[in-house]
Amino acid sequence: xxxxxxxxxxxxxxxxxxxxxxxxxxxxxxxxxxxxxxxxxxxxxxxxxxxxxxxxxxxxxxxxxxxxxxxxxxxxxxxxxxxxxxxxxxxxxxxxx
Amino acid sequence: xxxxxxxxxxxxxxxxxxxxxxxxxxxxxxxxxxxxxxxxxxxxxxxxxxxxxxxxxxxxxxxxxxxxxxxxxxxxxxxxxxxxxxxxxxxxxxxxxxxxxxxxxxxxxxxxxxxxxxxxxxxxxxxxxxxxxxxxxxxxxxxxxxxxxxxxxxxxxxxxxxxxxxxxxxxxxxxxxxxxxxxxxxxxxxxxxxxxxxxxxxxxxxxxxxxxxxxxxxxxxxxxxxxxxxxxxxxxxxxxxxxxxxxxxxxxxxxxxxxxxxxxxxxxxxxxxxxxxxxxxxxxxxxxxxxxxxxxxxxxxxxxxxxxxxxxxxxxxxxxxxxxxxxxxxxxxxxxxxxxxxxxxxxxxxxxxxxxxxxxxxxxxxxxxxxxxxxxxxxxxxxxxxxxxxxxxxxxxxxxxxxxxxxxxxxxxxxxxxxxxxxxxxxxxxxxxxxxxxxxxxxxxxxxxxxxxxxxxxxxxxxxxxxxxxxxxxxxxxxxxxxxxxxxxxxxxxxxxxxxxxxxxxxxxxxxxxxxxxxxxxxxxxxxxxxxxxxxxxxxxxxxxxxxxxxxxxxxx
Numbered sequence: 001x002x003x004x005x006x007x008x009x010x011x012x013x014x015x016x017x018x019x020x021x022x023x024x025x026x027x028x029x030x031x032x033x034x035x036x037x038x039x040x041x042x043x044x045x046x047x048x049x050x051x052x053x054x055x056x057x058x059x060x061x062x063x064x065x066x067x068x069x070x071x072x073x074x075x076x077x078x079x080x081x082x083x084x085x086x087x088x089x090x091x092x093x094x095x096x097x
Numbered sequence: 098x099x100x101x102x103x104x105x106x107x108x109x110x111x112x113x114x115x116x117x118x119x120x121x122x123x124x125x126x127x128x129x130x131x132x133x134x135x136x137x138x139x140x141x142x143x144x145x146x147x148x149x150x151x152x153x154x155x156x157x158x159x160x161x162x163x164x165x166x167x168x169x170x171x172x173x174x175x176x177x178x179x180x181x182x183x184x185x186x187x188x189x190x191x192x193x194x195x196x197x198x199x200x201x202x203x204x205x206x207x208x209x210x211x212x213x214x215x216x217x218x219x220x221x222x223x224x225x226x227x228x229x230x231x232x233x234x235x236x237x238x239x240x241x242x243x244x245x246x247x248x249x250x251x252x253x254x255x256x257x258x259x260x261x262x263x264x265x266x267x268x269x270x271x272x273x274x275x276x277x278x279x280x281x282x283x284x285x286x287x288x289x290x291x292x293x294x295x296x297x298x299x300x301x302x303x304x305x306x307x308x309x310x311x312x313x314x315x316x317x318x319x320x321x322x323x324x325x326x327x328x329x330x331x332x333x334x335x336x337x338x339x340x341x342x343x344x345x346x347x348x349x350x351x352x353x354x355x356x357x358x359x360x361x362x363x364x365x366x367x368x369x370x371x372x373x374x375x376x377x378x379x380x381x382x383x384x385x386x387x388x389x390x391x392x393x394x395x396x397x398x399x400x401x402x403x404x405x406x407x408x409x410x411x412x413x414x415x416x417x418x419x420x421x422x423x424x425x426x427x428x429x430x431x432x433x434x435x436x437x438x439x440x441x442x443x444x445x446x447x448x449x450x451x452x453x454x455x456x457x458x459x460x461x462x463x464x465x466x467x468x469x470x471x472x473x474x475x476x477x478x479x480x481x482x483x484x485x486x487x488x489x490x491x492x493x494x495x496x497x498x499x500x501x502x503x504x505x506x507x508x509x510x511x512x513x514x515x516x517x518x519x520x521x522x523x524x525x526x527x528x529x530x531x532x533x534x535x536x537x538x539x540x541x542x543x544x545x546x547x548x549x550x551x552x553x554x555x556x557x558x559x560x561x562x563x564x565x566x567x568x569x570x571x572x573x574x575x576x577x578x579x580x581x582x583x584x585x586x587x588x589x590x591x592x593x594x595x596x597x598x599x600x601x602x603x604x605x606x607x608x609x610x611x612x613x614x615x616x617x618x619x620x621x622x623x624x625x626x627x628x629x630x631x632x633x634x635x636x637x638x639x640x641x642x643x644x645x646x647x648x649x650x651x652x653x654x
Contacts, residue, residue: 011124012194013148054126058144075576077515081146085516087444087526091177091192092147 003039007056027082117199141212152215157225157243158186158470162457169453220250227471231479233425239269260338261346276588301352304558309349312357329368393465398430402483417501435503436476445511446474502538514554521554523571523578564588568595617644
């Protein structure tokens with residue numbers, strides 16, 4: 001099991017992921033944490049700090065897995081957040097690709 | 098319809114200005130999210146899965162063409178070209194940015210709309226029969242009273258921090274299309290033995306995780322006492338309602354924990370003791386508000402509409418539309434047209450900005466500038482001359498708005514579910530889409546007849562599954578979506594809550610499961626006019642359970 005960190009951007013609510021150098025819009029560019037402890041530390045030190053700097057809101061850790069070499073969220077809720085509504089492939093991040 | 102006076106306009110403009118200031122302070126960090134969140138919610142702005150969501154109030158589901166065009170404009174300019182009409186007769190935008198929200202609210206204010214009290218523990222948007230002022234079975238238009246309640250409850254200082262949210266519904270008809278018995282307060286306009294109209298008062302209904310049917314606490318309330326009595330109910334709730342547990346904080350829990358007799362006595366005592374200063378509703382004031390809702394100037398028609406009748410005879414598609422989507426109007430020569438937002442395989446309640454504009458145009462040209470939003474997530478043109486319905490139908494058909502399925506199995510209520518909602522545990526919309534595709538709007542759907550399927554994506558029950566003839570509740574079990582089925586619910590005047598059939602079904606299984614129930618119904622009904630709910634109430638759960646779980650195969654039915 002690996003982990004990533006997600007939040008919503010304060011200004012527009014868009015789903016963002018914690019990357020190596022700040023917040024990114026695609027799960028593929030997110031920083032992957034192999035250990036839960038490392039993810040917890042990043043949540044506390046970096047994500048909550050960015051929440052205090054008014055960049056993002058509601059940061060959280062979620063489980064990820066690799067399928068056919070592609071990183072995806074293990075749980076359907078986060079998978080939908082990472083892609084967009086399943087009933088509107090023209091909307092959300094999935095529409096950009 | 099009601100028009101803002103100087104006070105209303107000033108109040109809404111002040112709120113927009115205040116929120117603009119709050120957003121600016123939030124963006125530069127002068128307010129923390131914890132400080133800002135209550136302000137955001139008080140202006141209808143939630144955070145959902147993908148983005149913010151703005152819930153716009155449509156008081157008692159009534160709006161005009163200008164307002165609908167503004168909703169379309171906002172969808173295009175600030176959102177992604179569509180809006181979602183909800184089971185609370187409201188509209189939700191799924192993608193607004195925080196930065197744009199003050200501008201959106203300003204646009205709404207320019208057409209006398211807002212998003213105030215669409216969230217929070219206050220008295221929410223008052224809902225009403227979507228056929229109000231038009232239905233043939235109506236005693237009196239309930240909207241003036243809904244408007245009076247709206248004015249009275251807007252930022253009412255005493256009732257801004259209730260134990261939990263509070264929903265009021267009003268109907269003036271014999272048939273309850275407003276589901277008043279599953280609201281915190283339901284008012285039904287009735288006539289007493291002297292021929293005077295007033296209200297029957299229902300209290301303590303609701304859906305959510307603890308569904309309960311309201312109790313009638315008064316057979317007749319004078320109209321003059323509408324606000325005093327409402328104040329008494331909400332006051333008792335505000336003082337006695339539980340605040341220790343948000344899941345037990347609604348008035349329905351208070352009523353059912355303490356009993357109907359206690360509630361009745363507490364309300365009557367409060368009602369008798371409270372001062373009537375400022376709150377007695379003089380008949381002059383009722384009449385003043387009623388003027389806003391005066392019926393339009395209807396045309397007089399000598400006989401049946403030849404236009405309508407000849408098209409009905411020659412065009413089966415129009416005939417199907419006329420039978421399901423046109424209801425009896427109180428005015429001869431007129432009909433009530435339901436515009437289904439349930440195209441086969443579509444997303445229940447969604448309308449594109451272009452579709453909103455089309456509906457606005459038709460309302461203006463043929464519908465006395467009136468549009469309604471139904472809690473069943475459809476739109477309604479309440480006053481259309483039968484002579485004009487053919488033209489309206491043709492225009493709707495060009496915009497994929499003429500699906501002839503109002504009240505049929507594919508006219509499904511579905512909450513946004515896990516595709517959008519941060520509370521949801523499973524998706525609702527894809528299930529609705531697949532059921533709709535399975536049964537369609539054609540001969541099979543018409544053969545099945547009146548059947549209400551309602552789907553919620555979590556136990557909060559925004560999809561009204563408890564009062565569905567066939568209810569579907571989406572849950573999560575070990576990370577997988579699973580769907581429970583309830584049967585026999587109804588939100589009308591014969592209100593009942595659905596009963597759970599048994600173990601749930603996977604997403605792959607759920608549509609076949611629904612079909613087994615429907616097939617069993619077709620097999621056991623005594624005649625084509627015996628609808629699903631009637632059959633269920635006659636024969637009970639057993640035969641449906643057998644069909645659903647394939648037990649008792651081969652046994653006599």
